Amino acid sequence: MSARQTRAPRPRPHRSTPAFDLAAYLAHSTALVNRALDRFLPRAAAKPTTIHQAMRYSLFAGGKRLRPALCLAAAEACGGDCREALPLACAVECIHTYSLIHDDLPAMDNDDFRRGKPTNHKVFGEGIAVLAGDALLTQAFEIAAQCRGWPRHSHQAVVLELARASGSRQLVGGQVADLEAEGRRVAVPQLRYIHERKTSALLSCCTRLGGMSANCTARQLEALTAFGYHVGLAFQVIDDILDVTQTSEQLGKTAGKDTAAHKATYPALVGLERSRRIAAELTERAFAALRPFRGRAFALEALAQHLLGRDR
Amino acid sequence: MSARQTRAPRPRPHRSTPAFDLAAYLAHSTALVNRALDRFLPRAAAKPTTIHQAMRYSLFAGGKRLRPALCLAAAEACGGDCREALPLACAVECIHTYSLIHDDLPAMDNDDFRRGKPTNHKVFGEGIAVLAGDALLTQAFEIAAQCRGWPRHSHQAVVLELARASGSRQLVGGQVADLEAEGRRVAVPQLRYIHERKTSALLSCCTRLGGMSANCTARQLEALTAFGYHVGLAFQVIDDILDVTQTSEQLGKTAGKDTAAHKATYPALVGLERSRRIAAELTERAFAALRPFRGRAFALEALAQHLLGRDR
Numbered sequence: 343m344s345a346r347q348t349r350a351p352r353p354r355p356h357r358s359t360p361a362f363d364l365a366a367y368l369a370h371s372t373a374l375v376n377r378a379l380d381r382f383l384p385r386a387a388a389k390p391t392t393i394h395q396a397m398r399y400s401l402f403a404g405g406k407r408l409r410p411a412l413c414l415a416a417a418e419a420c421g422g423d424c425r426e427a428l429p430l431a432c433a434v435e436c437i438h439t440y441s442l443i444h445d446d447l448p449a450m451d452n453d454d455f456r457r458g459k460p461t462n463h464k465v466f467g468e469g470i471a472v473l474a475g476d477a478l479l480t481q482a483f484e485i486a487a488q489c490r491g492w493p494r495h496s497h498q499a500v501v502l503e504l505a506r507a508s509g510s511r512q513l514v515g516g517q518v519a520d521l522e523a524e525g526r527r528v529a530v531p532q533l534r535y536i537h538e539r540k541t542s543a544l545l546s547c548c549t550r551l552g553g554m555s556a557n558c559t560a561r562q563l564e565a566l567t568a569f570g571y572h573v574g575l576a577f578q579v580i581d582d583i584l585d586v587t588q589t590s591e592q593l594g595k596t597a598g599k600d601t602a603a604h605k606a607t608y609p610a611l612v613g614l615e616r617s618r619r620i621a622a623e624l625t626e627r628a629f630a631a632l633r634p635f636r637g638r639a640f641a642l643e644a645l646a647q648h649l650l651g652r653d654r
Numbered sequence: 655m656s657a658r659q660t661r662a663p664r665p666r667p668h669r670s671t672p673a674f675d676l677a678a679y680l681a682h683s684t685a686l687v688n689r690a691l692d693r694f695l696p697r698a699a700a701k702p703t704t705i706h707q708a709m710r711y712s713l714f715a716g717g718k719r720l721r722p723a724l725c726l727a728a729a730e731a732c733g734g735d736c737r738e739a740l741p742l743a744c745a746v747e748c749i750h751t752y753s754l755i756h757d758d759l760p761a762m763d764n765d766d767f768r769r770g771k772p773t774n775h776k777v778f779g780e781g782i783a784v785l786a787g788d789a790l791l792t793q794a795f796e797i798a799a800q801c802r803g804w805p806r807h808s809h810q811a812v813v814l815e816l817a818r819a820s821g822s823r824q825l826v827g828g829q830v831a832d833l834e835a836e837g838r839r840v841a842v843p844q845l846r847y848i849h850e851r852k853t854s855a856l857l858s859c860c861t862r863l864g865g866m867s868a869n870c871t872a873r874q875l876e877a878l879t880a881f882g883y884h885v886g887l888a889f890q891v892i893d894d895i896l897d898v899t900q901t902s903e904q905l906g907k908t909a910g911k912d913t914a915a916h917k918a919t920y921p922a923l924v925g926l927e928r929s930r931r932i933a934a935e936l937t938e939r940a941f942a943a944l945r946p947f948r949g950r951a952f953a954l955e956a957l958a959q960h961l962l963g964r965d966r
Binding site for chain 1: 762788813821834
């Protein structure tokens with residue numbers, strides 16, 4: 343995925359983002375990631391077949407592969423080769439998919455649809471859905487273990503990064519806080535706490551791992567952390583907004599679920615307009631974080647622009 | 655845990671096992687492991703507190719720490735220092751505990767009691783129990799990542815070992831096959847397939863990781879693999895037997911559940927006597943696997959003797 347090959351011929355009227363064909367970039371990175379995931383995952387015919395079918399069902403259910411794209415783009419922003427980042431990008435996608443399968447369970451968010459398709463437990467039953475999540479989480483570490491480590495970032499540092507972003511203080515902790523917030527009055531700091539953990543932690547992990555695979559400097563790693571954090575928070579605020587403003591068909595999942603479940607959301611707490619301003623401000627901060635890359639992070643910029651620009 | 659310190663003064667009348675105070679050994683290794691687990695796990699007061707309380711509830715619910723003991727004993731059999739093996743022993747115990755929490759869920763085995771205490775979901779609810787399992791699985795990799803790797807066994811090899819033993823082809827695969835076998839006619843090969851994955855894979859992983867932490871040779875690793883495999887299978891056959899022959903009070907969990915759930919077990923398929931002979935034969939094979947250690951694996955021998963010698 344050489345950035346040169348995927349640059350669009352015509353400039354776009356967007357802010358500082360240079361001429362860049364994001365659609366082509368995403369199509370290319372998605373194809374790369376899908377091929378790699380297909381290679382890393384056990385075949386659907388491998389025994390016991392049910393678990394491998396269930397893992398593949400959710401992993402290949404049409405996810406937009408934004409997390410892997412962020413990981414690959416971060417590697418490129420640091421002058422790296424995206425092939426080095428590919429296993430890490432796939433590992434993060436496995437973690438993301440496992441978290442969706444478990445979040446959708448009846449004991450959690452009780453969602454019947456995801457990306458326009460029946461959720462894992464609706465197809466395979468609750469027991470297998472729990473196990474498919476477990477297996478994808480474990481698979482993530484098996485895949486990540488296949489990277490080799492780099493002079494500035496050891497194999498150990500890579501595994502720790504993935505484990506910490508996914509663990510009880512971050513990704514899992516966010517879902518716990520989200521479960522506990524349901525039906526209760528929640529203030530903005532608590533909502534931010536949830537979003538930081540449910541979304542920012544893993545997006546930040548994506549960009550950091552990408553940077554690490556390119557043997558990035560401490561300063562680049564810091565910039566990628568701030569970028570991932572702010573994009574993640576903005577992404578989640580926008581997700582809250584979309585739940586209010588879009589139909590189920592547009593979303594590919596049940597719309598208005600957050601409101602129906604009395605879930606705390608930014609629009610519910612601060613209103614739609616202020617939520618939009620917050621999302622815009624967070625994205626500005628994400629762009630600001632990319633300054634040390636002096637224009638070499640155009641894929642990351644375009645991705646952030648894309649994430650903020652979703653139809654609201 | 656120097657083996658010298660824990661040797662009993664009087665010889666015991668058991669087969670080839672030399673004079674060895676297993677109770678003292680287990681007490682010492684359990685104390686070591688408990689202290690290390692307490693250090694590795696986030697405090698119960700760490701936010702979000704619910705998840706850390708739920709993780710600790712099951713992790714410190716009185717498990718016998720046989721898996722960690724096997725890991726430490728394997729390291730010692732290879733001439734290593736058990737402090738090197740300790741993080742790996744703790745990682746395996748986290749994996750084991752997560753698998754119990756998820757196996758006990760209503761969507762799986764639906765168990766209300768474990769080790770004489772209410773199961774995780776009975777105390778914390780199903781949603782938190784799923785997440786506590788997820789968090790412990792992730793924690794296992796965070797802990798394992800803290801080992802440093804050894805000349806013959808890299809950090810990468812250690813993480814891969816843990817991931818493969820816990821993944822969809824082994825531990826998770828075994829639970830899937832077990833779920834699918836419920837209420838169906840199952841033959842011995844299929845039952846063996848389940849036990850190999852649900853129990854042998856992780857026990858073999860324990861002894862292998864212990865050996866790796868002692869920088870063991872390929873031949874030692876092969877011996878530890880065979881030992882763990884056969885002890886694991888024997889352990890599971892005995893568990894099947896205990897379910898038939900003991901009361902809930904003796905077991906610390908609901909007795910006769912396997913029979914009530916029409917679960918395939920060795921006693922149900924081949925009868926109690928033949929099951930006992932199979933268990934004894936498997937343990938003989940486990941002992942045979944230890945021959946390359948020429949008597950230095952006395953802790954492993956004593957552990958195998960203990961596992962087979964459970965009151966049936």
